[in-house]
Amino acid sequence: DAGVIQSPRHEVTEMGQEVTLRCKPISGHDYLFWYRQTMMRGLELLIYFNNNVPIDDSGMPEDRFSAKMPNASFSTLKIQPSEPRDSAVYFCASSLNRGLDQPQHFGDGTRLSIL
Amino acid sequence: QKEVEQNSGPLSVPEGAIASLNCTYSDRGSQSFFWYRQYSGKSPELIMSIYSNGDKEDGRFTAQLNKASQYVSLLIRDSQPSDSATYLCAGEDSNYQLIWGAGTKLIIKP
Numbered sequence: 001d002a003g004v005i006q007s008p009r010h011e012v013t014e015m016g017q018e019v020t021l022r023c024k025p026i027s028g029h030d031y032l033f034w035y036r037q038t039m040m041r042g043l044e045l046l047i048y049f050n051n052n053v054p055i056d057d058s059g060m061p062e063d064r065f066s067a068k069m070p071n072a073s074f075s076t077l078k079i080q081p082s083e084p085r086d087s088a089v090y091f092c093a094s095s096l097n098r099g100l101d102q103p104q105h106f107g108d109g110t111r112l113s114i115l
Numbered sequence: 116q117k118e119v120e121q122n123s124g125p126l127s128v129p130e131g132a133i134a135s136l137n138c139t140y141s142d143r144g145s146q147s148f149f150w151y152r153q154y155s156g157k158s159p160e161l162i163m164s165i166y167s168n169g170d171k172e173d174g175r176f177t178a179q180l181n182k183a184s185q186y187v188s189l190l191i192r193d194s195q196p197s198d199s200a201t202y203l204c205a206g207e208d209s210n211y212q213l214i215w216g217a218g219t220k221l222i223i224k225p
Contacts, residue, residue, distance in 0.1 A: 042217040043159070043203065056212070091158055098211035103149060106158035 002026070004107035006092050012113045018080040021110045023092030024073055033104060034067055034077050035091040043091075049075065082114045117142040119206050121216035130225050134191040138204030138216055143185065145206040145214070150178060150189045153201045153218065162202070163189065194223045 005024040013019055025032045033048040047057040052069045060067070064083070069075040079086055089111050093104040118141045128134040138148075147166040151159035165171045165178040165187070177190040187206070191198055204216040 043215045045213070045215075099147065099207070101164070103161040103164060104213065106160070109158050 004092055004094050004105055006090075006107035006110050008110060009108060010111045010113075012115065013082060014115050015083055016081045017114075018078065019082045019086075019112060019114075021077040021090050021092075021112070023075045023077070023107060025075070025092070025094030026105055027073065029094035029096050029105075031095045031098065031104075032069060032075050033093040033095075034075070035093065035106075036088045037091060037109075038088045046077070084114045087112055087114050117145075117206075117208055117214050119204055119214045119216040121202075121204050121219045123217055124220040125222050126219055127222045127224055128194050130194055130196060130223055132194055134194045134198065134221055134223070136189040136191075136202050136204075136219050136221065138187040138189075140185050140187065140206045140214070142206065142208050142214065143182075144209040146209075147207040148178070148180060148187045149205045149207070149213070150176075150187075151203040151205065153203060155200070159203055191221075196223045196225055199223045 007022045030051050034046040035043050037043045046059045047067045048055055049069045065079055067077045089109045091106050091109045093106045095102045095104045121138050149164045150162045152162050153159045163176055163178045165180045168180055168182055171178045175192045179188045199222050201218040201220045203218045205213045
């Protein structure tokens with residue numbers, strides 16, 4: 001089975017540019033999560049969707065960040081304008097449901113560097 | 116503030132010994148707990164989950180949960196160099212939100 005697919009794997013861009021990260025969840029999974037991981041702050045939940053609907057975006061750091069899920073097989077996380085402090089690894093994860101027997105499966109991540 | 120705390124390490128263990136990783140949590144409403152392993156430069160992958168008090172074994176791995184003490188642990192028997200990684204503990208709160216620890220870096224010395 002294909003796992004969670006993220007693109008690009010690496011992104012290097014200059015401050016002020018728009019960045020778009022993409023994610024394809026595992027087919028049939030109803031939940032999709034966007035995380036950011038840094039050495040200083042660890043793994044942080046940014047936003048999650050249930051059946052394509054954003055449920056909790058309280059982790060989105062500021063208005064420069066936005067996320068969409070137009071259908072069950074695709075989601076984007078956009079940063080506009082980007083800043084050097086946005087440099088991190090961004091993970092997308094999906095799960096069939098919530099609870100003990102429904103773990104989150106992570107994609108390989110996008111390593112983002114803002115110069 | 117709901118928190119999951121882990122010693123950041125590194126925890127150094129000789130090959131073949133038992134590695135013991137610990138995690139405490141503040142939210143008494145948390146019912147389920149997960150251990151994820153993350154190799155350097157890779158994504159987290161699920162090792163074990165547990166929701167009942169006591170021990171749960173899967174191969175060389177044993178998860179332990181003590182809800183009275185708000186304590187979760189992961190034991191790795193017969194440690195191998197390939198077990199060297201960062202281990203993330205996560206607790207699921209009453210809203211099914213995962214609260215993540217910062218992770219413990221484990222080094223298995225040959």
